[in-house]
Amino acid sequence: MKALVFVSILWAFSFGIIKGELTGIAPSLVSALRLLLCALVFLPFISFTTNNKLSVQLLLLGALQFGVMYWAYISSYQYLPGYLVAVFTIFTPMYVFLIDGLMSRRVNLQQMLPILLSIAGAAVIVFKAPNSDAWLVGFIILQGANLAFAAGQVGYQRISKAYSTDHTNNMSIMYIGAAIFMLIIVLVEQSYVGVSDITNRQWLVILYLGIIASGVGFALWNYGAKQVNAASLAVMNNAYIPFAVIFALTLFNEHADIARLALGTSLIAASAWLLSKQQVQKASE
Template sequence: MNNHMKAYLAMIVAMTTVGSSFVVGKWIVEAFPIYLASGLRYGLASALLLPLLYLAEKRLPKVGRKDMGVLFLQSLTGVFGFSVCLLYGLQYTTATESGIITSTTPMVIALISFFFLKERLSSRQWLGILFAVFGIAAIHLLSGDTQEIVPGVPAWVGTLLIMAAVVGEALFTIFGKVLSYRLSPLAIATLVTVLGFVMFLPFAIYEAMSFDFTQPTAADWMYIVYYAVVVTVVGFALWYYGVSKVPASTSAVFTGVIAISALLLSYLFLKETFHWGHLAGALFVLSGIWITARRTEARTIEPSASSRMEA
């Protein structure tokens, strides 16, 4: 197996773990309060990433005040904000729809870059964004799935929360571009994970004070471990191995695996109902990813692996 094939396989597995996080997230929010679950996840991930960073770079990075401010914004949007919006969103919508919507991140990055960074978008990028909009619309308009998962809360509330999570992830990636010239991807991922843990800690302690820790089953605890170890740490390592071997525009296409894996795993493990709107939405989003990723290599903002591993 040549290096390119190994890279492709690594990125497929990495993005499949992200797709699986929507299924596992569904199970987690049924067993744990959201802030406590996130605190446990990022605490465990921090405990693994810190020694990994030290072993890989032989030292902990020195971070200036300005860079620390950027890291704080990254963690606030792409770790704390992303996780809260995603887990609350999973309470009000399906894992299938969440995975498809989250796959629109490359197009959202392009749109934010246009409005706030004044970057020019090509006709291909605008077409990719349009396909993403069509995909999200197809999920609701063609599936006819408007049933409330939580009584009294419309299904579109879940969609808006997942979209808010996508915006957080997109901002994470854009902020990360500022640091990418001074800090390694592993250093950025480790530091924002630690900061995310610190942000969640007071809320996690508050929820822990009234939580019955005998209630979760052994499987429930394993979901937390899976979220922290497989999605956050292993998935990160596989993704960055992959993107180090292939062009950024190529790796961006592999983010579509999130939608495919979320779709299949949700049907398999959560027994979610198949809707043609899901298939149509996934095809629109995948087409949008492919069209957007075909832009000129030099103008690509790489979808951040570390943000995706926060999913």
């Protein structure tokens, strides 16, 4: 549990840092550099004995779960303050639940309640707020990131059941797939021309995000996940959000309608609680 708490705090800094330091750089370039660094961190763990079919699946899955996710996630900062990016990432577990249910053909109206409640919470925060039009665009882009990450998790779960392989090796291949995907996007968009404009301070932020937040963070998270039960892990998946909101509003001097934020976040948190309760019930059946 200590490892999960540490990583939650580690990740919470990312939202304010990205908004404050990197929004002037092309999202595809930031994503590519972050994923390339992360791939380099995991490179020593690659095993070349993985069969070709599995390797291709992992490369494609990495491109979706991490490549598309980071690209859309970083892009959302062009429209949203850091604390809202943090709040709106809470939808990911709900998408995991919904996608898994659709693929397993087990979705019912009761399972839709947490999703509807979370949408209501998001509406409270955004409705008639300053820059609400831009926030709506950012919200939609961020949901693309959440969906990509959710679909990747469901896909990886199914791959894990089909193949008996080393998790760290799988992650290494997935990050390479993600890095390759984003490098292709950078070439298509020609955003690589912005590399020369990155300041030393911004390079330090990118190094932190790629090596520490992603590389070390995911490794510690996977270690901590083995030490707790499923219910605790479900709760910890969203534990970084209150830290991220607090850091964004204090350390990074972002401004928010506190009453609206508190009410909307409470609704979203309630939806997450309902979802985790449903998952526990489902696991016990």
